[in-house]
Amino acid sequence: MPAELMRESYPIQGGDFDTAGEISGELKTILRDLGIEAGSLRRIVVVAFEAEMNVVMYARRGTLTFILTDDAVDLEIRDDGPGIPDLELAFQEGYSTASDEMRELGFGFGMGLPNMRKNSDDLRVETEVGKGTTVFARIRLDAHE
Amino acid sequence: MTLGEIRDILQCEVLTEGDDLSLDVQNVVASDGMSEILAFARSKELMITGLTNIQAVRTADIAGVSAIVFCRGKRPDARVVEFAKKKRVPIFVTRLVMFDICAILYNKGLKGVS
């Protein structure tokens, strides 16, 4: 196991569209100040943002944790929301259970989970109906597309 | 094209300037879907959208686009402009509709991302 250089956790408030995405925005500032290369930085914050938005849209609350090591960033986004009954279906591009309000705000295109998969080197989702969902993502820090 | 040239050709009003209007732009992402913008933006694309809420600016920051063009004369409220200033995201407003904006920029050699 590579040594942890940094670990931070932030609470995510469900249902609050005004501040939605704030944590990922903050994460971007922190990682940019640490000198993370631009391509990796974009991938990390896209994954964080999509996962954060899903917590805001579908769960009451959650936490985002990021762990920086020598060669990667690990993201862990945990919520105690309703869980995802059919994960394979949820990963299909275009599938969405978003409300009309969310769609008017520009969300609910069913591209969040596919975006997370595309931008991470390793993505795992654990979910249980009635209990909640946790997304684990690893993004390597060497330059790649 | 530079951001300054895009501002002129689309007859934009500039609400926030960002850092550098001489920045060169080659690609465009145009959508009202935030995840769609995030799916296609690589870096420094121009973002065109009809959504003027705070989430549009948030998405622009996360995607790392070079500027946002709000179409159809839609104006974000003061709070959104303030936020864009803080994030250093340039905001242009034009009366042109999405279709015309895309056609004009396409004719100038800009391309979409796929």
Ligand SMILES: Nc1ncnc2c1ncn2[C@@H]1O[C@H](COP(=O)(O)OP(=O)(O)OP(=O)(O)O)[C@@H](O)[C@H]1O
């Ligand atoms: N944390 C979560 N808790 C419960 N359900 C979720 C969660 N994340 C995703 N889902 C379910 O999976 C579906 C697909 O998610 P995805 O992020 O791909 O698209 P979306 O959120 O609907 O739209 P977009 O991300 O494009 O705004 C959601 O509509 C929702 O039903």
Ligand SMILES: [Mg+2]
């Ligand atoms: Mg989503």
